[in-house]
Amino acid sequence: MTDPRAQIGTTGKRLSRRSMLAGAAAGVVAPAAIASLGGSAATAQGNSKGDSGKTRRITMYAEEFPDGNVGYGLAPGKASIPGPILEIWEGDTLEIDLVNNTDRRLSIHPHGVNYSVDSDGSPLNDSFNEPGETRTYIWSTTAPYKASGNMWMPGSAGYWHYHDHALGGAHGTEGLRKGLYGALIVRRKGDILPERQHTVVFNDMTINNKVAPHVPILEANLGERVEFIAIGHGNTFHTFHLHAHRWANNRTGILEGPKDPSQVVDNRDLNPGDSFGFQVIAGEGVGPGVWMYHCHVQFHSDGGMAGIFLVRNEDGSLPDGAQAALDRYHGHEHGGDHPHGH
Numbered sequence: 001m002t003d004p005r006a007q008i009g010t011t012g013k014r015l016s017r018r019s020m021l022a023g024a025a026a027g028v029v030a031p032a033a034i035a036s037l038g039g040s041a042a043t044a045q046g047n048s049k050g051d052s053g054k055t056r057r058i059t060m061y062a063e064e065f066p067d068g069n070v071g072y073g074l075a076p077g078k079a080s081i082p083g084p085i086l087e088i089w090e091g092d093t094l095e096i097d098l099v100n101n102t103d104r105r106l107s108i109h110p111h112g113v114n115y116s117v118d119s120d121g122s123p124l125n126d127s128f129n130e131p132g133e134t135r136t137y138i139w140s141t142t143a144p145y146k147a148s149g150n151m152w153m154p155g156s157a158g159y160w161h162y163h164d165h166a167l168g169g170a171h172g173t174e175g176l177r178k179g180l181y182g183a184l185i186v187r188r189k190g191d192i193l194p195e196r197q198h199t200v201v202f203n204d205m206t207i208n209n210k211v212a213p214h215v216p217i218l219e220a221n222l223g224e225r226v227e228f229i230a231i232g233h234g235n236t237f238h239t240f241h242l243h244a245h246r247w248a249n250n251r252t253g254i255l256e257g258p259k260d261p262s263q264v265v266d267n268r269d270l271n272p273g274d275s276f277g278f279q280v281i282a283g284e285g286v287g288p289g290v291w292m293y294h295c296h297v298q299f300h301s302d303g304g305m306a307g308i309f310l311v312r313n314e315d316g317s318l319p320d321g322a323q324a325a326l327d328r329y330h331g332h333e334h335g336g337d338h339p340h341g342h
C-alpha cells in the first residue's frame with residue numbers, strides 16, 4: 001500500500017451507492033467501476049428485472065506521471081495504473097468522454113463489447129485523441145439472444161479489459177507498456193457482486209508496471225467476497241497463480257452448484273490480450289494469512305512478478321506471523337536466484 005497511485009480505483013472495498021456518489025463529488029475516486037454501474041449497483045444483487053438499455057456517460061482523463069508512465073483516471077490528477085475498473089450491465093451502453101491531457105496521441109480501445117469504427121480507438125480508423133483533445137467513445141453490449149437458424153448468440157457479459165491503441169504506433173504498444181490499461185466488467189443480471197475488487201495485470205515482466213517488492217499488496221478480511229480481474233499484456237506468455245484459493249474456469253469464476261462441471265483451477269494462462277475474472281471467499285477453508293499471487297513462469301516470478309494477497313482476520317487485524325511474512329516479502333531482492341535479508 002505504499003503507492004496510492006496504484007491503488008486508486010483498481011482495488012478497494014465496495015462502497016454504498018450513496019457514499020460513492022459523495023466520494024465522487026468530493027473528488028475521491030471510488031472504485032470506478034462501481035460508479036459506472038450507475039443506479040443499478042445498489043440493486044444488482046438478486047436483481048431479476050434487469051436494467052438493460054440504459055446509457056451511462058463518464059469522463060476519463062489520460063495523464064502522464066512524473067516517471068514517464070501514463071494512466072487513465074476518472075478525474076484530473078487521479079490517473080492510476082491499472083486504470084479504473086469500468087463496469088456495465090449487459091444490454092447497457094457506456095459513453096466515455098476521453099480527455100487527453102498528455103502531449104502524445106492516444107486512445108481507448110475495449111475488448112468484448114460492441115463499437116463502431118469511430119470508437120475503435122485505432123489509428124487505422126482515425127479513431128484517437130490528439131494531444132489536448134477530448135473524444136467520445138461509445139461501447140454497447142447485448143444480452144444473449146437467438147439469431148436466425150436457431151443459433152444462440154452469446155451476450156457481452158464477461159471479464160474484459162480496455163487499453164490504448166494509438167500511443168507510440170498503430171497498436172498502442174508504447175501506451176500499453178507505460179500503463180494505459182484497465183479492467184472492463186460486463187455483468188449479466190443476477191450476477192453476484194463482490195465486496196472487494198483487485199485488478200492484476202501481467203504486463204511484460206511486471207505486475208501493474210511494478211516488480212516485487214513493490215507490487216501492490218491486495219487486501220481482504222477473512223470471509224469477504226473478493227473479485228480478481230486478471231489481464232495479460234506485453235510481449236511474453238504468463239501464467240497466473242494464486243495461493244490457497246481456487247476458482248471455476250468459466251465466465252463468472254464461480255461454481256453454480258455441486259454438479260457444475262466447470263474445471264476448478266488455481267492457475268491459468270494469462271497471455272497478452274487475455275483476461276478473466278473470478279471471486280473467492282478470502283481465506284475460506286485455509287484461514288487468514290499472507291498468500292502469494294504470482295506468474296508461474298519461473299524466471300518471471302524470480303524476476304519480480306510476485307505479489308501478496310493479504311487476508312486479514314475478520315476484524316481487520318493482522319493474523320499471527322503475517323508481519324514476518326510481509327517483512328520477508330519486502331526484504332526480497334530480485335534479479336538473483338535467492339532472496340536476501342533473511
Ligand SMILES: [Cu+2]
Pocket residue numbers: 202237238239295296297300301305
Ligand atoms: Cu510471466
